[in-house]
Amino acid sequence: MHSSETVSFSAATRARRSRRALKATSSVPDSVIVDLVESTLLNVPSAFNSQTTRISILLHDNHRKLWTLTGDVLLNEIGEKLYTARNGHMPSTKEKMATFGNAYGTILFWDDLAAIKQFKDEAPGIYKDKCEEWATQSNGMHQYHIWVALETFGLGASLQHYNPLVDEHVRKIWGQPAEWALRAQMVFGTPVPGAPLPEKIQKVPVEKRLNVFGAIIENGT
Numbered sequence: 490m491h492s493s494e495t496v497s498f499s500a501a502t503r504a505r506r507s508r509r510a511l512k513a514t515s516s517v518p519d520s521v522i523v524d525l526v527e528s529t530l531l532n533v534p535s536a537f538n539s540q541t542t543r544i545s546i547l548l549h550d551n552h553r554k555l556w557t558l559t560g561d562v563l564l565n566e567i568g569e570k571l572y573t574a575r576n577g578h579m580p581s582t583k584e585k586m587a588t589f590g591n592a593y594g595t596i597l598f599w600d601d602l603a604a605i606k607q608f609k610d611e612a613p614g615i616y617k618d619k620c621e622e623w624a625t626q627s628n629g630m631h632q633y634h635i636w637v638a639l640e641t642f643g644l645g646a647s648l649q650h651y652n653p654l655v656d657e658h659v660r661k662i663w664g665q666p667a668e669w670a671l672r673a674q675m676v677f678g679t680p681v682p683g684a685p686l687p688e689k690i691q692k693v694p695v696e697k698r699l700n701v702f703g704a705i706i707e708n709g710t
């Protein structure tokens with residue numbers, strides 16, 4: 490799955506993992522990544538077509554700058570001792586920042602709070618209390634779509650959340666609007682070959698998470 494071969498979307502949904510050990514290379518040119526994100530914004534659904542999700546792509550120096558900045562913010566917030574502390578076999582926050590910075594790029598997912606307010610103002614009364622939740626759902630769809638699509642390119646990704654600690658700095662450095670609230674940071678790059686991944690565990694058996702009523706199941710004979 491991690492060669493540059495193209496794989497189907499459904500195979501990629503099975504192959505997608507949280508890949509945190511990533512290299513600063515890409516199997517596809519930057520234009521393909523930009524096209525993917527543009528296509529995501531054009532095609533992922535939103536409630537009442539409200540289109541409240543915003544995305545910024547940080548590549549190369551810009552990507553590295555984000556993780557230096559995030560490290561600086563965290564160090565300032567928690568102090569040197571906690572920043573460098575390891576928890577058992579878990580890497581320290583400092584080591585995590587270095588790992589993220591060594592990947593290829595980061596995709597930032599935002600909610601446009603002004604657009605959500607407008608959506609809410611214009612929504613029919615019975616839906617007004619649903620608008621924030623629907624914006625969150627649509628934002629998550631954008632995230633998942635890109636995560637799986639990256640896998641089809643042979644790229645790996647993980648989802649990180651250093652918002653809202655870094656929001657103001659990020660908005661300022663990259664000139665993003667004040668009304669954008671950062672929701673997730675997707676770090677991506679070429680998976681380090683052989684990097685261990687935790688086994689996929691069904692914490693709750695799928696039978697307990699799925700109810701099917703009325704399906705005609707073919708017995709396959």
Ligand SMILES: Cc1cc2nc3c(=O)[nH]c(=O)nc-3n(C[C@H](O)[C@H](O)[C@H](O)COP(=O)(O)O)c2cc1C
Binds near residue numbers: 505507648650
């Ligand atoms: C909404 C959401 C938030 C997550 N937040 C983080 C995060 O902040 N840091 C991280 O390393 N992984 C994060 N993850 C990844 C999950 O831990 C991971 O998807 C889950 O353990 C299943 O593993 P898999 O992605 O390899 O299938 C998040 C996933 C989701 C869906």
